[in-house]
Every structure is written in C-alpha cells, then in structure tokens.
Amino acid sequence: MTAPAAKLTKKDFESDQDVRWCPGCGDYSILANMQRLMPELGIPREDVVFVSGIGCSSRFPYYMNTYGFHTIHGRAPSFATGIKTSRPELSVWVVTGDGDGLSIGGNHLLHTIRRNLDLQILLFNNRVYGLTKGQYSPTSRLDMVTPSTPTGSIDYPLDPIRFALGSGATFAARSIDNDARHLQQVLRRAYEHPGTAFVEILQNCPVYNDDEWIEVEDRKTKLEAALPIVDGEPLVFGPKGARRGIRIENGVPAVISLADDADAVAEGVAVHNERHESPAYAFALASLARPDFPIPVGVFRAVERPTYEGLLQEQVEVAIRQRGRGALHSLLTSGDTWTVEA
Amino acid sequence: MAARKPVEEVDQVAIRFAGDSGDGMQLTGTKFTEATALVGNDLSTLPDFPAEIRAPAGTLAGVSAFQIHFASRDIRTPADHPDVLFAMNPAALRANVDDVRRGGMLIVNSDAFTPRNLKQAGYDDDPLPALQERFQVVEIQLSTLTRKAVESVGLRSREAERSKNFFALGLVCWLYNRPTEPTERWIESRFKKNETLREGNLRALQAGHAYGETTELFPVSFFVPRAKLEPGVYRNITGNQALAWGMIAASELMERPVFLGAYPITPASSVLHEVSRYRHFGVKTFQAEDEIAAVASAIGASYAGMLGATATSGPGFVLKQEALGLAVMVELPLVVLNVQRAGPSTGMPTKTEQADLLVTLYGRSSESPMPVLAPSTPGDCFYTMLEAFHLAVKYMTPVAVLSDGYLANAAEPWRIPDVETLSRHPIRFRTDAKGFAPYARDAETLARPWAIPGTPGLEHRIGGLESEELTGNVSYDPRNHDRMVRQRAEKVARIANDLPPVEVNGPDGGKLVVVGWGGTRGAIEAAVDEARRDGTSVSSIHLRYLNPLPADLRAALERFEHVLVPELNLGQLSRLLRAEYLLPVESLTKVEGQPFRVEEIRGRIEAIAAGGGSE
Ligand code: SF4
Numbered sequence: 001m002t003a004p005a006a007k008l009t010k011k012d013f014e015s016d017q018d019v020r021w022c023p024g025c026g027d028y029s030i031l032a033n034m035q036r037l038m039p040e041l042g043i044p045r046e047d048v049v050f051v052s053g054i055g056c057s058s059r060f061p062y063y064m065n066t067y068g069f070h071t072i073h074g075r076a077p078s079f080a081t082g083i084k085t086s087r088p089e090l091s092v093w094v095v096t097g098d099g100d101g102l103s104i105g106g107n108h109l110l111h112t113i114r115r116n117l118d119l120q121i122l123l124f125n126n127r128v129y130g131l132t133k134g135q136y137s138p139t140s141r142l143d144m145v146t147p148s149t150p151t152g153s154i155d156y157p158l159d160p161i162r163f164a165l166g167s168g169a170t171f172a173a174r175s176i177d178n179d180a181r182h183l184q185q186v187l188r189r190a191y192e193h194p195g196t197a198f199v200e201i202l203q204n205c206p207v208y209n210d211d212e213w214i215e216v217e218d219r220k221t222k223l224e225a226a227l228p229i230v231d232g233e234p235l236v237f238g239p240k241g242a243r244r245g246i247r248i249e250n251g252v253p254a255v256i257s258l259a260d261d262a263d264a265v266a267e268g269v270a271v272h273n274e275r276h277e278s279p280a281y282a283f284a285l286a287s288l289a290r291p292d293f294p295i296p297v298g299v300f301r302a303v304e305r306p307t308y309e310g311l312l313q314e315q316v317e318v319a320i321r322q323r324g325r326g327a328l329h330s331l332l333t334s335g336d337t338w339t340v341e342a
Numbered sequence: 343m344a345a346r347k348p349v350e351e352v353d354q355v356a357i358r359f360a361g362d363s364g365d366g367m368q369l370t371g372t373k374f375t376e377a378t379a380l381v382g383n384d385l386s387t388l389p390d391f392p393a394e395i396r397a398p399a400g401t402l403a404g405v406s407a408f409q410i411h412f413a414s415r416d417i418r419t420p421a422d423h424p425d426v427l428f429a430m431n432p433a434a435l436r437a438n439v440d441d442v443r444r445g446g447m448l449i450v451n452s453d454a455f456t457p458r459n460l461k462q463a464g465y466d467d468d469p470l471p472a473l474q475e476r477f478q479v480v481e482i483q484l485s486t487l488t489r490k491a492v493e494s495v496g497l498r499s500r501e502a503e504r505s506k507n508f509f510a511l512g513l514v515c516w517l518y519n520r521p522t523e524p525t526e527r528w529i530e531s532r533f534k535k536n537e538t539l540r541e542g543n544l545r546a547l548q549a550g551h552a553y554g555e556t557t558e559l560f561p562v563s564f565f566v567p568r569a570k571l572e573p574g575v576y577r578n579i580t581g582n583q584a585l586a587w588g589m590i591a592a593s594e595l596m597e598r599p600v601f602l603g604a605y606p607i608t609p610a611s612s613v614l615h616e617v618s619r620y621r622h623f624g625v626k627t628f629q630a631e632d633e634i635a636a637v638a639s640a641i642g643a644s645y646a647g648m649l650g651a652t653a654t655s656g657p658g659f660v661l662k663q664e665a666l667g668l669a670v671m672v673e674l675p676l677v678v679l680n681v682q683r684a685g686p687s688t689g690m691p692t693k694t695e696q697a698d699l700l701v702t703l704y705g706r707s708s709e710s711p712m713p714v715l716a717p718s719t720p721g722d723c724f725y726t727m728l729e730a731f732h733l734a735v736k737y738m739t740p741v742a743v744l745s746d747g748y749l750a751n752a753a754e755p756w757r758i759p760d761v762e763t764l765s766r767h768p769i770r771f772r773t774d775a776k777g778f779a780p781y782a783r784d785a786e787t788l789a790r791p792w793a794i795p796g797t798p799g800l801e802h803r804i805g806g807l808e809s810e811e812l813t814g815n816v817s818y819d820p821r822n823h824d825r826m827v828r829q830r831a832e833k834v835a836r837i838a839n840d841l842p843p844v845e846v847n848g849p850d851g852g853k854l855v856v857v858g859w860g861g862t863r864g865a866i867e868a869a870v871d872e873a874r875r876d877g878t879s880v881s882s883i884h885l886r887y888l889n890p891l892p893a894d895l896r897a898a899l900e901r902f903e904h905v906l907v908p909e910l911n912l913g914q915l916s917r918l919l920r921a922e923y924l925l926p927v928e929s930l931t932k933v934e935g936q937p938f939r940v941e942e943i944r945g946r947i948e949a950i951a952a953g954g955g956s957e
Contacts (some may be wrong), residue, residue: 013592013801015813017803018882041679045798046797047795047796048795052804053644061803062816063804064803065801067806069642069803069804071805072668072806075634077635078636078642079639079645081638082601082638082642082644082645082648085601085628085639086601086646087647087795087796089796090646101746107631107632107635108631108634110631153739262526289347312626316626319621319622320622322622325622325623325624326590326594326622328591329761331587331590331620332587332759332761333575335760337575337576337577338379338575339574340382340572340757342573
C-alpha cells in the first residue's frame with residue numbers, strides 16, 4: 001500500500017457511474033461533500049471501502065471511486081463487521097438509511113454499534129421509504145399519510161441518535177445534508193473517532209417527503225430551529241434579539257430566554273460535553289425535537305473504548321505469543337493417538 | 343490377590359450407556375471410546391441425547407444414551423442392536439431395552455429401581471423379572487457401591503452420587519479389558535483444582551474396576567483384539583471436530599486466515615467452539631447476533647480476502663439464503679456448513695436427518711446455483727472441508743457442505759494424514775491493474791478475479807444488482823442478464839470437470855446399485871457388503887458431490903437394472919436423480935431422527951433382489 005504520489009482531488013473519488021438519484025435529492029450534496037472530504041483525510045483510495053444495504057442511500061458506494069460493496073437490505077453493518085475484523089487497516093464506511101438501518105437492519109445496527117468496531121456508519125434520515133415509493137419508515141412522524149398508511153401512520157417514530165446511544169455508541173453525531181461545512185466537519189470527526197462513529201444526516205427526499213427538514217435546512221429558519229452543539233460551549237441558539245438557551249434540570253431540558261449580552265453559563269444554560277462517561281446527558285439532549293425545541297446538530301457523544309477488531313487481533317497475537325504460531329501437524333496429532341504398525 | 347478371572351476373546355461388541363441427561367452418559371461413552379481407541383479396535387459411536395439440557399430426572403424425555411461398537415475388524419456403523427445396555431434408571435431401561443440384541447446383557451443400577459422412578463418411567467411393576475427371560479440381567483447397587491467407595495474422601499452425598507458414572511465406566515473397562523489410565527489422566531487434569539472431586543471420581547473409577555474382578559456377577563471378562571487397520575498414526579475424531587480442523591487446515595494449505603462467522607445452533611455450535619480455540623493459527627471467529635449477520639460477516643471477510651465460512655443447521659441455513667444469493671451474485675468464495683438436523687422448523691434439534699438437500703440446491707430466489715458437497719464419515723468431514731474451500735476459491739463461488747447430526751457427534755478412528763501429502767493451494771489475489779475488469783472470467787473455470795481492498799488501481803464496486811459482463815457495472819440490459827445467469831450456472835457446472843470418476847463399491851454393473859450421500863455411507867456399505875457376501879448381486883455408489891453431479895454418474899447408474907436410494911428424508915436425492923437422468927430410481931426413506939440400521943437397508947436390497955422391490 002504505497003502512499004499516493006500526488007495529493008488526490010475530489011475528482012479522484014468520483015466513479016464513472018451516472019448518479020441516479022432524483023433531481024434535488026439531498027443525497028447529491030452528501031455525496032459531493034464526501035468526495036470533497038476524502039482527499040483531505042489523506043487515506044489512500046485503495047484503503048477505503050464503502051458498504052451499503054438497500055435503499056436510495058445505499059447506491060452511494062457505486063458513485064465513490066473506492067472499493068465498494070452494495071449488499072442486501074439491512075445487513076450492511078454485518079458485512080462491514082466481517083471486512084473490518086479481517087482487515088483492521090481498511091477505512092470502512094457504512095451508508096444506510098432510516099428504513100434499511102432501523103427497520104430491517106435494526107438488530108445489526110444495534111449490535112454493530114455496541115461492539116464498537118472502528119467503522120463510520122452514516123444514516124441518511126429522510127423519514128420515508130424512497131426506493132419502494134413512499135411508504136412510512138421507522139422515523140416517520142405519527143399520522144403521516146403514505147400509500148401504506150392512507151389514514152395516517154400509527155407507529156411511534158424512533159430517534160436514530162437515541163437508538164445509537166441506547167446501543168452503547170461511543171460516538172453519535174447529527175448533521176444536515178445541505179450544510180457543507182458542518183457535514184464535512186462531522187464526517188471528519190467520525191473518521192477520526194477510533195470506534196463506531198454513528199452519524200445521522202438529515203436528508204431531504206423531495207419526491208416522497210419534501211421539506212421534512214426544511215426548518216433546519218433553510219438559512220432563514222435555521223437559527224431558530226437548529227441547536228449547534230459544540231464541545232465546551234453552552235447550548236445556545238436563536239437570532240439576535242431572540243437568543244435562548246437549554247437548561248437541563250434533573251435530566252429534563254427546558255428553553256430559557258437570554259439577553260443578547262447575557263452570560264449563558266451564569267444563567268444556568270448547560271455546557272455541552274461530549275465526553276460524559278454516562279450517556280444520560282447525551283440522551284437528554286437527543287430528546288430535543290421540534291416544535292418545542294430546536295434540533296441539536298453536532299457531536300452528541302465521543303468517548304473512547306477499545307475496538308472489537310483491536311481486541312480480537314490482540315487475542316490472536318497473545319495466542320501466538322503464548323503457544324507459538326500454530327502448526328497443522330501438531331494440531332492433528334494433539335491428544336491421544338496410537339500407531340498401527342505395518 | 344485371587345487368580346484373575348478368565349478372559350474370553352470376541353471379535354466385536356456394541357455397548358450402550360443410558361441414563362438421565364444429568365448422569366454423565368456422554369462423558370462415560372466418550373471416555374470408554376478413547377480407551378477403546380487406544381486398544382486399537384475399529385469403532386463407531388452414536389451419541390443420542392435430548393435437546394433439553396436437564397429434562398426432569400427419571401423421565402423418558404430426559405434419557406441420554408451413548409452407543410459404541412468396536413471390533414477387531416473393519417466396521418462401518420454403531421451397530422443395529424447393542425449387545426450390552428448399561429441402564430442407570432428405569433427410564434433409561436425402558437427407552438432402550440427394545441433395541442438390545444436378544445440374549446444380550448442388561449446391566450442396571452438397581453438402586454434406581456424405586457417405586458417412584460418405576461412409575462415415572464411408566465412401569466407399573468418392576469420389569470426386570472420378565473426381562474430375565476430374554477436377556478442376561480445383572481443388577482448392581484451402583485449408587486450404594488459408589489457412595490461406599492468414595493466415603494472416605496469427604497464428598498457430599500449428592501456429589502458422591504454423581505460420580506457413579508465413573509464406577510460404571512470402571513466396571514465396563516474391566517469387563518472389556520480397556521485401560522483406565524487415559525480416564526485417570528483426564529480426571530487428574532479436569533479436577534486439578536478440586537481435590538475432593540478428583541479423588542472421589544478416581545476412587546469411583548477404580549472401585550468399579552475392582553468390583554468387576556471380585557464380584558460373582560461376572561464370571562469372565564472379554565477382550566476384543568486390535569483391528570487390522572491400515573498402518574499409520576490414528577486418533578479418534580468426531581465429525582464436527584474434523585470439520586473445524588478442516589477449516590484450520592484449509593487456512594494453512596491456502597495460506598490465508600479463516601474467518602468463521604456463526605450463531606449458536608444445535609448441532610453445529612461445537613464447530614464454532616472448536617475453531618475458536620485455535621487463535622494461534624490466526625483464525626478469527628465471530629459469534630454474530632443472528633444467522634444472517636453470521637453469513638454476512640463471513641462474506642464481508644471473503645470480500646476482504648479471508649477464507650470466509652459460516653456454520654449452522656437447517657433453520658439457520660434458511661435464514662442465510664438471501665445472503666447466499668448475494669454471494670452467488672458477487673461471486674465471492676465462501677463455505678457454508680449445514681449440520682443437518684430433524685425438522686422442519688425447530689424439529690428435533692439433537693436428532694439427525696438429511697432433508698436439507700433440496701433447500702440447499704433450490705432454496706434461494708431465482709437462478710442461484712451453488713456447489714454442494716457432503717461428507718460421509720466423521721473423518722471424511724476433514725477432507726470435505728478442504729475440498730470445499732479449494733473449490734470455493736478456484737471457482738469464486740459459495741460452496742455448501744451438508745453434514746448431519748449423526749456425523750457431527752459420532753466418533754471413529756481416523757488415520758492422521760501426513761501434512762506434507764495434503765495438496766497446497768496458496769491463494770493469489772489479483773494485483774495487476776493492467777486489463778483488470780471485476781467480472782472478466784477465467785477461460786477454463788469462468789471464475790472472476792479476486793481483487794481485495796487495499797490493492798491500488800483495482801478499486802471497483804460490486805453488489806447484488808445485476809452486473810454488466812466484465813465491468814460489473816449495474817445493468818438492466820436483458821441480454822446481459824441472460825448471459826450472466828447462464829455464466830453463473832455454467833461456472834458451477836464446470837466443477838464437474840474437476841471431480842474424480844465415480845467409485846463403485848462392488849461390481850460396476852449388475853442387478854442393483856444402492857446410491858447414497860452423506861452420513862448414511864457406513865450403513866449402506868455394511869448392508870451391501872453383507873448382502874454380496876451372501877450371494878446377492880448388489881453394488882453401491884456414495885456421492886460426495888451433489889452439485890454438480892459427477893459427469894460419469896449417469897453411465898455408472900445405467901449399468902444396473904435397479905437403482906435404490908436410501909435417504910433420511912422423503913426422497914430428495916432420488917427425486918434429483920430421476921429428474922436429471924430420467925431413471926426409475928427406487929427410494930428407501932426414513933425420518934425418525936436416527937441413522938439407518940443396516941438391516942433396514944439390507945431388507946430392501948433382498949426384496950429387490952428377489953424381484954419385489956418397487957414401492
Ligand atoms: S426517492 Fe427521495 S431519497 Fe430516493 S433518490 Fe429520490 S429524492 Fe432521493
């Protein structure tokens with residue numbers, strides 16, 4: 001694996017395949033940002049693997065000029081587990097969606113996150129099934145009218161970040177499809193995190209669930225609707241003249257108004273800390289949702305723990321150190337044997 | 343010391359140990375088997391245990407049994423009818439006595455024949471007096487004797503009671519002149535940290551042995567001389583152990599580490615356990631959250647350049663089918679092991695069957711061909727696994743290995759191969775970027791190149807969507823799809839070019855050929871050989887390759903007037919042979935969760951020979 005001779009560019013990460021998402025789909029922007037970020041990360045192209053399941057988002061690997069594996073519905077984390085466990089040196093990215101990752105693949109997502117393999121798992125959340133033409137997904141809002149719920153959905157939605165935290169995620173973050181700077185920052189953080197980095201990307205599906213996230217995508221409403229979370233900074237949002245903060249008491253968050261020049265921390269606004277050992281704070285933060293609260297965007301939690309593939313590799317190495325490299329002949333003749341003479 | 347009792351030489355014996363699942367019958371049987379192997383007999387075993395870890399004590403549902411057949415000549419089966427039944431309680435007697443050879447010996451723990459236990463086993467009265475007419479009944483106060491033997495060691499009475507299986511083992515070792523030293527060594531190391539248990543079990547074993555010599559119940563002991571096996575170094579091996587070792591051997595011979603992704607399931611779990619013990623061979627094992635994740639992780643590992651494998655049984659195999667379809671589509675090597683058990687659904691997890699042939703061949707969506715191999719003896723499991731990996735890599739395809747619950751747990755003496763004589767197939771990945779295309783096919787095998795992540799210049803995408811020839815790009819072109827479906831089928835069909843010619847046991851033409859596959863080999867060949875010795879014109883063919891079938895199989899079958907296929911299912915191979923060759927195949931089926939008895943097959947052979955064979 002030789003180092004690239006010249007610094008790669010975005011173009012180097014574009015495959016020759018025509019991108020086949022609907023016009024205006026949020027996936028385009030996510031793809032472009034990923035292709036832009038890749039050369040910045042400095043990983044040799046051949047060491048990058050994108051793995052996906054089934055759904056609109058899962059076409060992603062076809063468009064990245066890296067190694068790519070488009071697998072079966074919901075199981076991408078398991079394929080990625082096999083890849084990463086076998087070859088810890090590879091940079092393995094899982095691309096999934098709310099249906100693929102949380103419905104059919106919920107079990108794999110849970111267990112993969114809890115094992116803390118050093119993977120990046122990007123979940124494009126458009127709150128709808130796109131590829132199968134518009135049915136409600138596990139993140140769809142209650143009452144959503146879709147072909148399979150003509151009188152409204154009666155399924156309570158699942159929140160991806162809380163799902164990840166509940167599964168023991170060492171890294172959980174949220175970003176927005178059209179916020180290039182933020183998205184690249186979060187993806188970079190995900191890449192740098194040694195362990196499973198779970199990233200929910202709020203993504204617009206203009207065909208089946210248009211403007212689901214418009215409040216946080218639109219520059220005009222974003223200040224109101226999004227809560228940027230930054231390690232060490234108070235949880236403050238809102239435009240000039242309508243500044244507010246989040247106070248968390250007994251685990252219950254509340255919005256408080258702040259004067260433009262007020263010291264937020266002195267007013268009791270919570271200061272964001274990604275590194276709490278307990279996920280309780282991150283969980284409380286992740287429960288903030290519209291319309292009563294702004295939607296937090298940024299890194300909810302980033303703690304370090306040994307990775308699964310690292311521990312397994314260590315077991316192999318310890319076994320070799322203690323017992324010597326295995327030899328087939330000694331294995332076959334181990335235990336009780338007897339000789340039959342000619 | 344009194345003069346030793348006389349020793350009578352016999353050429354074969356079958357013994358069945360039976361008791362509660364908590365009585366340690368499997369352990370007793372296994373230790374007796376090890377001792378027997380060291381004497382140099384040929385042997386074959388049949389462990390038969392309930393699925394419940396601890397069924398209520400004393401009930402028929404909780405009976406666990408272990409049969410061993412050993413001889414001074416070549417034997418193929420655990421024997422239809424044991425000569426000796428060692429029954430630890432009335433339920434064990436009741437569940438097994440009908441199998442015992444008439445005139446055989448019943449050794450029973452008379453302490454356990456209490457009114458309560460009799461009732462629990464469904465006996466109104468003590469059955470022993472009546473049984474004395476048909477069998478030689480030996481009543482032993484096993485619990486009392488054991489308790490006495492271990493008295494001074496300080497075992498609590500429950501623990502003392504638990505060591506009675508060692509008393510039984512010691513006694514049977516005396517009766518058949520087997521050494522107790524291997525078991526003593528085992529007890530020493532197993533109970534290293536618990537001196538009381540170690541001493542107790544050792545004393546129970548030795549007391550059992552001494553009891554045989556002193557009691558008047560046994561006037562003679564028996565000896566089965568060493569069998570004339572092919573020269574070489576031998577060991578005992580069970581099917582699952584051989585499968586696990588086959589995986590490790592494949593890794594050594596192909597010079598790539600194995601990755602085994604599996605989910606616990608009876609009777610395949612011990613393959614995962616066994617492989618997991620050998621991390622120093624560089625193997626990686628992964629206990630997945632479910633069967634699907636298990637196979638998916640293995641495919642991921644193959645994609646990354648490992649020897650990916652997954653191990654399961656029927657219900658788990660079915661869950662893997664979609665992922666296996668993907669492996670067929672992306673043409674990656676993979677070995678999927680199915681240790682078949684009685685089904686459908688949960689069925690009888692600890693009982694054997696071979697009813698997953700058709701689901702393996704045809705159970706995936708669409709045209710999804712996969713090579714299928716079946717081992718035929720415990721030792722053959724090793725070689726089948728080697729071959730499965732070799733074919734998987736050579737043809738870039740998933741390969742199914744169909745073992746079964748009988749092979750999994752049965753033991754036989756296995757001649758340890760000289761590692762130097764095993765063929766090595768070091769793996770060469772594609773590294774040359776010049777002219778690389780992900781789906782460019784080898785002219786002879788039609789295999790596509792194996793290009794793994796980390797290789798500069800070979801970055802490419804694969805997936806479950808239909809791929810364009812050569813490039814692997816997504817394609818909906820109708821002609822391309824037609825070509826790709828045919829290429830995938832042709833690739834698997836071409837494996838037939840690699841297969842050895844069909845071997846016929848007996849004359850290669852005549853009145854009747856018995857065709858089998860998998861774990862029924864011993865019973866079929868024993869029946870065929872016996873019948874031929876008695877003058878019946880009959881041969882047999884045992885198939886290791888179920889897909890593709892050997893190219894010369896049709897011709898081989900056509901040289902016989904009748905084809906009989908015995909199977910532990912309702913006729914799956916016979917259906918396949920009829921469909922492939924339009925031959926009037928006759929079918930002998932059994933689905934009792936038990937292997938064939940030799941006499942069942944023999945009976946059908948004689949019926950056909952006598953002219954009345956059709957169904
Ligand atoms: S259906 Fe929606 S999510 Fe799918 S490609 Fe079209 S716009 Fe994007």
